[in-house]
Amino acid sequence: MRHRMPGWEKVLRYLLMLAVLAVAVGPFVWQLSTSLKGTTEDIYTSPPRFLPAHPTLHNYAEVADIIPVWDYALNSLKVAVASVLTNLVGASMAGYALARLRFRGRRVAGLAFVMALLVPVESVLVAQFTMVRDLHLNNTLTAVVLPGSVGALNVLLMRNAFAALPYETEEAAVIDGANVWQRFVRIALPSVRGTLAVVAIFAFMGAWDDFLWPLVVLSDPDRFTLTVGLNFLHGTFQQNPRLVAAGTVIAVAPLLAMFACLQRYFFRGVGEGAVKG
Amino acid sequence: MPVKSKVRTHRAVSPWLFLLPGLAIVAAFSLYPFLTTLGKAFTDARTLAPGRWTGLENFRDMLQDEQFWVALRNSALYVVLVVPFTVLLPLLLALLVQKQLPGVAFFRSAFYTPVVASVVVVALIWVWMLDDRGLVNGLLQLFGAGPVDFLGSSWLLLFSAMALTVWKGLGYYMVVYLAALANVPRELHEAAAVDGAGALRRFVSITVPAVRPTMVLVGALSSVAAFKVFSEVYLMAGPTGGPAGQDTTLVMLVQRTGTGLNGRTGYSSALSLVVFAVTLVLMLLVLRADRREERV
Numbered sequence: 001m002r003h004r005m006p007g008w009e010k011v012l013r014y015l016l017m018l019a020v021l022a023v024a025v026g027p028f029v030w031q032l033s034t035s036l037k038g039t040t041e042d043i044y045t046s047p048p049r050f051l052p053a054h055p056t057l058h059n060y061a062e063v064a065d066i067i068p069v070w071d072y073a074l075n076s077l078k079v080a081v082a083s084v085l086t087n088l089v090g091a092s093m094a095g096y097a098l099a100r101l102r103f104r105g106r107r108v109a110g111l112a113f114v115m116a117l118l119v120p121v122e123s124v125l126v127a128q129f130t131m132v133r134d135l136h137l138n139n140t141l142t143a144v145v146l147p148g149s150v151g152a153l154n155v156l157l158m159r160n161a162f163a164a165l166p167y168e169t170e171e172a173a174v175i176d177g178a179n180v181w182q183r184f185v186r187i188a189l190p191s192v193r194g195t196l197a198v199v200a201i202f203a204f205m206g207a208w209d210d211f212l213w214p215l216v217v218l219s220d221p222d223r224f225t226l227t228v229g230l231n232f233l234h235g236t237f238q239q240n241p242r243l244v245a246a247g248t249v250i251a252v253a254p255l256l257a258m259f260a261c262l263q264r265y266f267f268r269g270v271g272e273g274a275v276k277g
Numbered sequence: 278m279p280v281k282s283k284v285r286t287h288r289a290v291s292p293w294l295f296l297l298p299g300l301a302i303v304a305a306f307s308l309y310p311f312l313t314t315l316g317k318a319f320t321d322a323r324t325l326a327p328g329r330w331t332g333l334e335n336f337r338d339m340l341q342d343e344q345f346w347v348a349l350r351n352s353a354l355y356v357v358l359v360v361p362f363t364v365l366l367p368l369l370l371a372l373l374v375q376k377q378l379p380g381v382a383f384f385r386s387a388f389y390t391p392v393v394a395s396v397v398v399v400a401l402i403w404v405w406m407l408d409d410r411g412l413v414n415g416l417l418q419l420f421g422a423g424p425v426d427f428l429g430s431s432w433l434l435l436f437s438a439m440a441l442t443v444w445k446g447l448g449y450y451m452v453v454y455l456a457a458l459a460n461v462p463r464e465l466h467e468a469a470a471v472d473g474a475g476a477l478r479r480f481v482s483i484t485v486p487a488v489r490p491t492m493v494l495v496g497a498l499s500s501v502a503a504f505k506v507f508s509e510v511y512l513m514a515g516p517t518g519g520p521a522g523q524d525t526t527l528v529m530l531v532q533r534t535g536t537g538l539n540g541r542t543g544y545s546s547a548l549s550l551v552v553f554a555v556t557l558v559l560m561l562l563v564l565r566a567d568r569r570e571e572r573v
Contacts, residue, residue, distance in 0.1 A: 005376065016373055017384045024388050024448070030412050031402045046415040086298075094299030103292040112300060116307040122505045122528045123553035126535035126545045127310035127317070130324065147306040150299040180291050209395035211508045212528075216536045227397040231512065234401055241405045252398045259393045263386055266393070270452040 028252070035059050035245035043241060059246035066237065068222070069250055072229035075141060076208055076251075079225055082145045083207035084200045090150030091199055092192070095158025096184050100170070110159075116152035121213070129216050143217045144225065148206060154199045161195035162188055198269040201262060208255060226251045311553075317546040324540040335547035344522060344530060345548070351510075352527040355439060356503045356559070362443045363499040364492055367450035372484065374451070375458050385455075389448035396445065400512035403441050404428065428513065431523035438509040438524075445509075446502075450495050457491035458484075490567070497563040501556045507532065527552055 029050065036055040037043050063069055097103075098110050128147055129138075137143040165188065173183050189196070211227040218224055221232060233247050259266055318335060322328030339345045374385045391399055406412045407427035417423035427437045461484065469479050485492070507528040510518070516533070518525030525533075531552065535545025 010378065013373060013376070013378065017381075020370065020373070021384060021387050023444070025390055027399070027402045027406055027412075028390065028394070030406065034405065044410040044415075046418040048412050048415040086302075090298040090302060093295045097292045097295035101292040101295065106292070109296055109300060112308065113303060116303040118557070119307050119311045120501070120505055120553060120556055122507065122531065123549040123556070124307065124310035124314055125528075125531060126540065126542055126549060127314045128306060129536050129540070130313070130317075130542055131305075131310060133324065146302070150302040152303050152307065155299050155303075180295075184295075205393065209397075211395065211397050212532065216532065227395050230397050230401060234404070234512070235515075241408070241411075244401055244405065248398045248401050252394045255393050255395075256390065259386075259390070263389075266389065267452050270449060 028256075031245045031248055034241055035249050037242060039242070059242045060250070063233070063243045063246045063250075066243065067229055067233050067247075069226075069229065069233075069247060071222070072224050072226045073250060073254075075224065076226040079141055079144050079214075080204045080207040082141075083148055084203045086145070086149035087151055087154050087199055087203040088196060091154035091158045092189060092196065093184070094150070094155045095160075096162050096188055098155070098159040099162035100188070101180065113152040113155045117156070121147070125212070125216060128213075132217060138217055139220050139223055140217075141223065141225075144210075144214050145207070147213065148203075148210070151203070151206075154203070157195055157199060158192070161192040165191050194265075194268070197262070197265045201258070201265050202269050204258070205255060314546045314549050314553075317543050318550050319547075320543045322542040322546075324536075324538055324542055328543050331543070335544050338544060339547060339551075344525060347523060348525045348527045348530040349551075351435060351524060352504050352506065352555075354435070355442070355506050355526065356500045358436075359439050359442050359503040360496055360500045363446050363450055363503075364496050366443065367447050367495070368454050368484075368488065368492065370447060370451045371454035371458055372480075375455060385451075388451060391445045392448040394445075396508040397512060399445055400441060400509055403437070404513055407437055429520075431514075431520045434514050434519050435510070435524050438506070438513050441509050441513070442503065442506065446499060450499070453495060454488060454491060457488045461487040493563060493567040497560050500559045500563060504556055504559060505552065 030048075033050050033052055034043055036052040036057070036059070038052070038054050038056045038058055041053050094109075094113070098106065098113075132138050132143045132146075135143075137146075169187055169191075170183050173187055178186070209227065210225075211231070214225045214228045215231065218228055221229075224232065230244075230247050230251055234244055237243050317328070319330060319332060320328040321331045321334070370388060374381050374388070408414070409424050409426050409429070413427070414424040417425065425433070427433050465483050465487075466479055469483055474482070505528050506526050510524055510526050511529055511532075513519075514524040518529055527548065531545050531548045534541050534548065
């Protein structure tokens with residue numbers, strides 16, 4: 001017989017969940033509310049007012065006048081999309097070779113990816129910066145994308161996904177005369193769509209949200225991504241919270257929309273990444 | 278004969294073609310930079326000058342550098358004060374949303390929201406909330422307290438950044454714990470409940486032992502992340518690290534000394550090696566503590 005939850009426990013749980021909800025989501029709502037308050041409305045009231053008296057999009061127009069926020073958004077989008085594509089192609093190919101092909105040096109190749117996982121980005125930051133400068137790539141979006149273009153963790157995730165597939169389907173294809181490339185594209189890849197989605201989503205989120213590396217590489221305000229642009233906005237217009245709020249809403253809205261649509265892949269990604277990383 | 282040779286070249290070449298993009302990127306942007314960092318740490322290189330071998334001089338300079346000790350202290354404090362919360366709070370949160378109740382899936386997703394947002398976005402939100410006339414002080418004033426100048430003193434600023442880190446990580450580690458809790462047999466809890474064990478007793482003697490490996494994993498992940506903290510403090514305290522630079526963290530110091538046209542590449546590489554060594558030691562320590570406890 002199943003233990004039934006007493007009524008008081010249910011009430012307590014919902015109350016606690018509502019409290020955590022306020023703490024987790026409240027700040028975003030507050031930011032959205034601030035961004036919609038007009039210049040004449042007092043934003044420093046106590047008690048704080050969550051609903052704008054006269055909601056206006058004025059701050060969004062103004063933030064676009066001060067910094068090229070839509071260009072920054074486009075830069076972030078370019079970086080994120082490029083990172084998704086390179087990670088999908090690079091990680092699935094390498095993962096397939098590690099999981100399915102037999103050749104000398106396979107263990108060494110696998111070890112290279114594991115070792116790369118042990119080197120924190122922060123500890124090679126300066127070396128990467130020097131290298132990108134020597135290649136005359138500093139201040140370009142290419143330089144922003146390159147270091148994370150094939151994540152070692154993604155390669156290992158793809159390897160595990162391919163290794164979990166049954167051999168039989170591919171054996172049949174070998175007998176039919178399919179070569180390695182055909183087996184990879186037509187049989188193996190369609191079977192790991194779930195993991196590909198996880199890699200794509202986390203590559204997008206990682207690139208869109210990244211701050212330290214773009215901050216180091218990009219010095220020309222025309223080339224900024226959204227995160228670096230927001231830092232610039234914050235440094236220059238700190239005294240106007242409405243504008244900063246509008247900027248942050250522009251930066252966070254696309255990702256929250258994506259999260260709302262693709263939740264289960266976000267949760268799967270955490271499970272796989274944390275356990276196997 | 279031609280068929281056979283075709284098969285052989287296939288075997289030898291194509292695996293490496295598959296590996297080429299991934300291996301090239303990882304080698305060029307992770308393994309090779311690590312080796313150059315190792316090499317440059319013993320030189321007086323600058324951004325625009327290769328520099329000469331100076332032996333251990335960078336490390337001797339480090340010991341004399343007041344900023345280094347401040348940064349090391351802040352990064353270490355970050356680990357000590359943040360990790361207990363990131364190990365325990367998400368576990369409690371996972372227990373809260375684990376039961377199948379109507380609407381619980383919505384709460385789970387909502388709790389994950391701060392994870393999805395960029396650290397830059399959430400840091401700027403917090404800066405505005407913690408403003409001396411912001412939301413938090415507005416609420417405090419309702420209870421006749423405050424205003425507290427959270428971002429004015431170096432200690433309060435650092436603690437605020439830590440709170441932000443804990444808050445942003447809650448949802449992520451909650452999902453990690455949810456996966457672990459799904460494997461705890463329900464019968465154990467039911468049997469204990471029949472025996473009259475209270476909620477706290479069941480938490481300590483059933484839940485904790487069952488998810489202990491996950492707690493160790495979360496501890497390792499979050500302590501490494503906490504030691505490498507950059508963005509939260511950089512955004513809340515500013516590029517120079519708050520009042521008199523007292524909020525500088527180690528990675529902030531790496532970034533400040535090593536990048537830009539006047540970067541001291543050599544010295545910054547030496548600092549980078551410290552970051553690398555400490556994160557490696559942290560990981561080994563946590564994993565070893567785990568093994569020792571198992572033996573007892």
